[in-house]
Amino acid sequence: MALTVKSTDDHALLNAEHELWATTFSYIKSMALKSALDLRLADAIHHHGGAATLPQIAARVTVHPSKIPCLRRLMRTLTVSGVFSVVQQQDVVVPAASVSNGTCNGGVAAEPLYALTPVSRLLVGSRNLVSIITMLLSPNFVTSFLGIGAWFEHSLPDPCLFTQAHGEALWTMADRDATFDALINDAMVSDSSFIMDIAIRECGEVFQGIGSLMDVGGGLGAAAQAISGAFPSLECTVMDLDHVVAKAPAGTDVNYVVGDMFESVPPADAVFLKPAALWRLSLDLDVRSGGQPSAPHACRSQARIWRDRRHLLCFLCASSDASVESWAMCGTSVCGPVSSQIRSDLASGPWCPHDSLLDVDDAWVLHDWGHEDCVKILKNCKKSIPPREKGGKVIIIDIVIGAGPSHVKHRELQSMFDLYMMIVDGIERDEQEWEKIFLEAGFSGYKVIHVLGFRSIIEVYP
Template identity: 40%
Template sequence: MENGTSHSLQDELDTQDLLHGNVLVFHHLMSSLKSLSLRCACGLGIPAALHRLGGSATAAAIVAETGLHPSKLPYLRRLMRALTVSGIFKQQPSPSPAAAGNDDTVYTLTPASRLLVGDTPSSTMSALLSSRPEAGFAMFFRLEEWFRDGGGGGGAGTTTLFEMAHGVASPWDLAREDDDYNRALNEACVVDTSFVMDVVLRGAGGDVFRGLTSLVDVGGGYGAAAAAIARAFPDVKCTVMDLEQVIRGAPVDGGVVQFVAGDMFQPVPPAQAALLKNVLDCWSDDDCVKILRQCKKAIPTRDAGGKVIIINTVVGHGPNDVAVRETQVLYDMYIMSVDGTEREEHEWRKIFLEAGFSDYRIMPILGYQSIIEVFP
């Protein structure tokens, strides 16, 4: 109280600050609708319909192409408008002046929505169309409950958000119990890996594999990364090591790579280089040190070309873009559900040194992810 009047924090802000703060809070509140709208558009096949229509079409043409009932046309316009504002599609006025009064805006594909087209969808589309969405983001409706739970997170024997939602500690535990989920999980990894490795091998990232004679892909799933490397560099002998439950479901690839059942916390097959793609962010610092020590035992000295190649996020590295920065920290929130973490450079450095490595090099060339070469 001051001079008999109440005083609030809002009184300290001018009108523009109040309005901006209100918009920012409301924007965050509504942001979940962006992902739900995108999931809806993919489920309806809108990106593929636009592609079949030559890359651009009116809402009415999209309704006809996707087989939606004509009564949904005004609602589809609103869905497309939302996804246009968020950058998934673009829009342009109708080329026909006579149609302008009918609001027949023409919608076009963007680089983002082109990733959602095709018989073999990108990893993003695979996630959006997952038959098990409850294994993805729905568990975050219990995030506050998890924070208030005294046994939540922080080490062995504690409850993860994933466990609170599903009764098992991690997706890998669920995969051991559910063959369908195991297959879906590994097939989604194949799609993501195929996309990432195509980008890596067509650009400067491919140089990290040049000159190698052998490579072991640790936790390599169905072998998509190793197969891509073997095709690009036929002289590199590639081995994939993963759990038995994963290896037995791996497709026959004509002997391009060798599959070995094993545990990354146990001895790793020897090779000149070890690859860890999107593995270490799923584990605690202590577990990462253990995994890296096994990899270090499997490779030769640096003078003999020995190294570990990591594909993962390095928070703060990459393009200075809001979407990149937000993706890094939001994915860190997502991986927190299994007690994993996306690390900043100083956190990676600590792990490397503790595992006995002497040097590393970060190549921030994969959008929100980086390639890290770690040397013994």
Template identity: 40%
Template sequence: MSPTQTKNSSQDLLQAQVDLWHHALGFVKSMALKCAMELQIPNTIQHHGGAMTPSELAAKIGLHPSKLPRLRRLMRVLTVSGIFAVHESTTADKESVYVLTPTTCLLVSDEVKSNLFPILSLMLDSTVLSPFFGMNSWFLDEHSTSLFKKAHGLTFWEMADKNDSYNQSINNAMVSDSNFLMDIILRECGDVFLGINSLIDVAGGHGGAASAIAKAFPQMKCTVLDLPHVVEEAPTDDHVSFISGDMFKYIPPADALFLKWVFHDWGDEDCVKILKKCKEAIPPREAGGKVIIVDMVVGSGPNEIVTRETQVFFDLFIMFLEGIEREEFEWKNIFMQAGFSEYKIISMLGDMFTASLLHFARGRGHTNWVPQSSLLRTSEPVGHGAPTQTPPRFAKLDFATYDGTEDPLNWLNQREQFFRGQRTLVSERTWLASYHLRGAAQTWYYALEQDEGSMPHWERFRELCLLRFGPPIRGSRLAELGRLPFTSTVQAFADRFQALACHASGVTAQQRADLFVGALSDHIRMDVELRGPQDLQTAMHYARALRVVLQLRRALHARPRLPATLLPGGCRLHSGGRRRRRPGRPRCREGV
């Protein structure tokens, strides 16, 4: 063997050793994170202005000076891992500075909507981790029980039922996850909840998700269904009601059911039972019934090592309570067994758990099973043969640009039509619209992002665009319509009135008609008022018609008279074509 081959072989062996050590020591990163959380390091740095030296950090969290070198080693693990960041000192007499990253900002308790501290604490709790030390014996054990029960003698849920503090930890973890995730779901996938009058959050715990939905859709009646010991400790919520019950036995009827992180706790057989109860509780698809699930779809999302590893890590982790994370074909199987006719997957979080929102409807009769993905394809299930595939987006639709030189209302409304036709995701709309801005409008948007701190959502973008480039307001829109002067023609006035009326939300159809008619010139207004139009379009039609009639009348009155022509026999031919005889003259006869 040549020296080069020997050297390469040695390098391969050494790299293999590093890989093994890296995997074997992976738990150190988890324990370092757990230690930092329990020492309140993220909160301490946040409350110190977002940056601290090792000495400042040690003093603040109450460490003995002898532990300072160990603290630096702990933080080195967490900074190399990217959990914290460090700004190295350029001089030997100054210490480095630790700062938070977007990752550690999720562990700061001040951030209510994005504080994942409770759920991370539960995942790293010794009761959850210790069962994995006996995983090998659990695999060899012929008895079917969970890792958790083998280690503790109780299932995870039985321990929660018997231990109040443990149950509270679980509920706190679920609420923190709901606060974080629901904000994103409602912002990115809020259309899923449109048109729903009643919703039940199945196994919804203390109502974190249901409360967020109820606040976003005040007209919706939101209810949480969970076990009695959970409901007993649920906080009072003016927007949400609570019902004690068992989802395996009965789910109350509602337009929609919502299940977040529920199905991954149960095996396929139990999931089918839950889904069948769901099907009994919702109305048919034609009446708007649907089941909305938030859970992981293994294999979806970006094809990156971090994403793929996190998915399979979590799948093995959830095995401690006999849970499972499923690939799409596995979801499809349990849906089909439960008797549902279609489903749709909306991928939301590609880089974390690749959580997906699945919603599907109760079908009528038997249909072929056809998955629907908002990002890939849409298909309608059919009774026989293959499904008819329809493209998810139209081939060609122009997206006009806007430069800020005219009222943006028509441009914005055209964009709404484009988004509906192209099935554009809510999260993509502002970006797509801003890309087509030009001139002053483009400059305005650049300043807007700086003011807002990030890209605004579409409704906010629309509102601010109308404020910036729409017609100026001198009081209320109703007063603006009342002050609009009639200066030229009916058509010109109608165009100006309608353009302003489009900005006047809350004005009734009758009010618009009355304001329009009241501003017309008197000779048209009185005739239009007698006809009593009840909406703006009818009023404009009458005004234009009467204007044409008046123009015809004026034309007839202004028609010039032709001079008289003398005919033989003393007759004159006047402008009307009739011949007149002079007095004392004989009658004229044609041809004489």
């Protein structure tokens, strides 16, 4: 029977309701994945050769026996979402004590055999992505987005989402919380190792024909070590701040040099700027001394802290003899939830002259920087490399919104990644925005190479 107009309208309404519910429940999907990481479900299945029954899984994870029926429900959700799959039914003996809710009283039952999928295989093995996903799903990051609606109601300048939610900058929290700092560090290493392995396999030619490579802001050198291992004749150097270089591992084929990408970049045939993973390896601060007191906080480069890095100030008064009340008022008007802590800190001192304060920039590469800062970084990169005809270039790994596969999920991930970068006032760019930066920095051309899924490799030529 043909659908009537009324039934067609109802069908459309139900489809719309489905989309609305599915979008609303997206966080359930994420939390189910987080549970899989917390319980190490993928490891349990991997232990059994890549496929296991629920009793086998339960025997290897820390699930209370009374929660096994709930574990079955979790596995069903993870299976529907593609994290795991059901490959066959297997007859197993089910103890009566392990079965509840009226399913059976023990005996023989058909047990689903859960298997790893391409998604969950990324959660096991030496090159797994557990650390980066664990970081992204951790409470400090997730709760930062609960106030995004309120954030849009305030005029700029305004604290980023992370600062708004927690009353302190992300790097400040990492500095005082060793566990949080380790979470970030492990996440950056896992993402960098994963993406560099693929970049070298799929597009290794971008590193061929050059004699030296300068990894600017390269942290502890995970990316440079991967490149050096694949191209032994290529001299790889990591440039970073002194407190980062001081932690550099010994016994590698990578050289380390202290420097500031806002001041200059050491000469090399090519400069490498990795995606900063999602963040910057080690959450290193670009601490640059000097300069005059700034106007109210308008960008990350105007954030200030005490030299001992304990007191975050989002506003620097014009003189060191400002009253406690005026400092606290600045904190209240700019920092919101951090103001009470500032008031307490400043009331107890000690006072410090303004020229002893340090400028603090989030030292993450390109997608964490505004337009003018990116231009400045790239201008310094251009000065350090030979002309294009002699092989000089800058190699960037980052997102180019709209580039790569055109399917909806790909575009959706890129747009969500861009929104996610608001957590630290970062941004992802489309090709036109990248091109504008390259031209303003004095480069003659560029090439976008689509071999890294939602990310791209960009070669920029002087």
